[in-house]
Amino acid sequence: MEIELKLLLAPEDVPLLQAHPLLAQNGGQAPQLPQILAMHDIYVDTPDLQLCRHQAGLRMRQVDGRWVQTLKAGGQVSGGLHSRHEWEGELAGPTPDLDALDAAIGRKQPVRALLRQAEIRESLQEVFSTRMQRTVWQLHTPQGDHIECVLDQGVIESGERKVSVSEVELELKEGQASSLFDVALLLLREVPLQLGHMSKAERGYRLALPEQPLKASKAQPVVLNAAMTVEEVFLAIVANCLAQVGANQDGVIQGEDVESLHQMRVGLRRLRSALGMFKSLLALPVELQGELDWLSGALGEARDWDVLAGHTLAQLDGDADAGFGPGALAQLTQAARGQAHEKHALAAQAVASSRYTALMLGLQRWLHGRGWRSSRTPRQLQRLDAGVQGFAQRTLRADQRRLMKRGKRLLHATPQQRHRVRIAAKKTRYATEFFASLLNNGKVLPYVGRLSLLQDELGAMNDVRVADRLLQELPDGQADLQVHAAFIRGYLAARAQGGDNERRMDKAWRRFTSARLPL
Template sequence: MDRQLASSAAAQEATRRALLSRRSGEGPRIRFGTDRAGMTAAARSESLTIGAVSRPTRRIRSIIFDTAVDDLRKQNIQLRGYEMHGAAFVELSWERPSAPGARGSIELRVPTLDVGKMLGFSEPLRRSIADRPLEARSVAETERRERLVERAQTRIAVCFDDGFVECGGRRVNFHEIELQLIEGAEEEFWNVAAELAPRVRARFLPMSEAELALARATGEGVAPAKARRPTLAEGASLDEAIVAALSACLDQFVANWPALQYQAPEEAIHQMRVSLRRLRAGVGMLRRGVASEALETAAARAKEIAATLGAARNLDVLVDMLVAGPLAQANGEPSFYALLDAVERRRIEAHAAVAALIAAPRTTQFVVDLRAALAARNWRAQPGEDGRARLDASAPGSAKQFAIRSLDRLHRRALKKSRDLAALTPEQRHHARIAFKKARYAAEFFESLFDAHAKSRRYLRRTAALQDELGAINDLAVAAELLRDLGASDPDIAPASAFAVGWCAHAREGAATDWKKTEKSLKKLETFWR
């Protein structure tokens, strides 16, 4: 009996230490949103019950403080107070200027969450808000159940949160499950997440409901996220480069999910589409170095998701083009406004399809499965003609070897595709654009391996400019195809549609681009990797 009590006490103490350490930001974490049925299924799942130690249910009241004019938010500072077990704590976190995206934090126990008394603990905080009064911007009440799961020498902290958040006069109920790796293999952590997600029909949450509610209340929304270029050490292995490059693509994809819910989802859709293009280009480039069923599956899923994003993006571009081009010359003709209304209806449907796809469990599964594959380094070296591995992907310096070969090949292919650019058909120019896009993405993936900052910037700037020039021509071709389809589906807007198609054709022919001059500048383009 004494041994059992000692064992139980030791397990509870291990749980307490692990759940306290989760606040330090150690180890990857993931948050899922679900419903009551999903919470029940998760709590009963083998993934989170076998080898698990539970703690008593806790009730937590959490408050985000700021001034009425959002002084703290404008400085990327968050002041959160919370109460549990009759004790009060404050957590102050901020973005580190030296490391964008990384945050520092401190946490203190305080006698009370009374904002007047709480301000006394920090003179810098008072200065940052210019002595304006703090107020509660959002309040969340949570019933939290916690577990520590031990699996294959891996320890994972799990929180089951049921509650509500009130912010800006609006109340939202939530059911969230958060997992964080405390100790052990990252591969095992993501395997647990991948097993759990389909059983609870989970949706990945880049931000909690409390954070989203605060963004709604401030009216600022969530800004779309652009691509982040991976940073690699000069002696990095190809394995490390694969993880860094594809993780950056995945990070950009999920970071744009919250922005879909705000005033300008068009840019979020565009950035998600870019992230998946980069991911697919990366997997395609890697085929000459490694073989991976998991990466191929991820690329196929990315293509499916990108198709829905692309349909919405094309309609966004078409609306802008109609307003700036044909509609500006319509002189109030009603049929042109009817055409714009028809395009807008399709656009609304396309945006709804994107929102439904992002919320769908299969999209969360795509994210989790790819994270698991990257953590497991689920690939093998591609054999050469003699059956031996072309390159040891785990060897130090193998990333640079692979990068030089890949960049040489992609650059030569892009130049070949753009040869005699002025005489190419629109379809051939489109293929040239794709070739330069792949070369540019590869250059961004591997840029940090080479000590040639000025050269790399020139290379990326020029290839991006060419991509934009060719992209504008391609956008006109896509717009014309959409307009023909609209005109065929509704006789009332057919005349306006036909006029707009003609406008697109005229705009393509009258493009100011001097293709011969462009081709000449491309031949002088200096590479940075040799």
């Protein structure tokens, strides 16, 4: 299993990396000159990209006159940490030797059966290639970890299309994976870096298929089993949340992708909910919690303006009972979109910053080092090492009790009280989804569906509260804009108090209260 951390840097920052004291000092051992290699890689696949579709990549690499084939398959990416199965072997030239790979791959690996198919063997062709100058440092930490630090500079080419590459890979040769994050955080002190969530192969395929746009990434199911401990489940859930955050990083940095920003924010909310769920057994360091709050705030402001411009105001378009002219709504929508544009730019700046990179690296360092264990009591450690089933059942029951208590007088509750019910519903839904693979399959979807419906109805009412606040924050200087904003604020408030909204909310609440926990 190959374990590496990928980091991106601007070409103009390469001298900062090369001069970094960590690379010169070599962890306190005798300094060494880096190794410099010229590499040419050829990636092959079928015309319909069967290897790519099965999350595999096959390349032939020429280094100093030698050819080596490498097959990578499976694994995962979380927080920039790439873990993949890898098989290598020498070649006489740039033609793959599939028989040699077949002998090396374990029988249980799905990619083995794939490469045995005659139609795949006979149709492999070059899809893209790379040409890199690779600079390699061998690092040894005081704790005995061996890390290979690689700087790759070059280009990926597919036909007439090409894209430049400037990235650092930290590959664990021996030791603990947490040491990769220690080294990355030290490099980050001197060099602006971003986490890299796409391998060269993924970037090459994207170059070969330019018609495929970057897509927002929704939460993937958390796969658990009853034999796992509470601590193992915590690690799996948080890794899943961070994977969703990281997968939407590039979309947010591009600046205007509304859905990528929304899904990154959802990933953060799921993460914060998971941390709260386990807070009796472990606690996130205060400094990391503060940075999570900073990032959530940066994304939340942009999301609020997106909802106002693209949903709340859009729903009023064509409302014959509104009583305001079409120009008023158009003017307000344009102003809200302007604010959303500014907030997206700030969010993109935040996610592209070294501060964001330090936060993600810090979270991963905390997770891989299990930094909470040294400060836990024997009783807490015992509970962390216990089986997960009891913890899951207690958590879901407690969440449901909290939600039922907060929603007891929902129909006559204040907006603030309804907001607290909405937050409780959201936490209950996330917890149920986290533990779904441990629960009664036939009951999970109906239960989550009723929670989602309740959350939607309460969310619609909360959108009105947010809209009221944002409309008051529109820039001064346009008297007619302020008049339109005041009128629509009043209209939204009056409509929110209407009977239809409360009837839908009450119906959603009654449907939920009749649902049974999927235990």
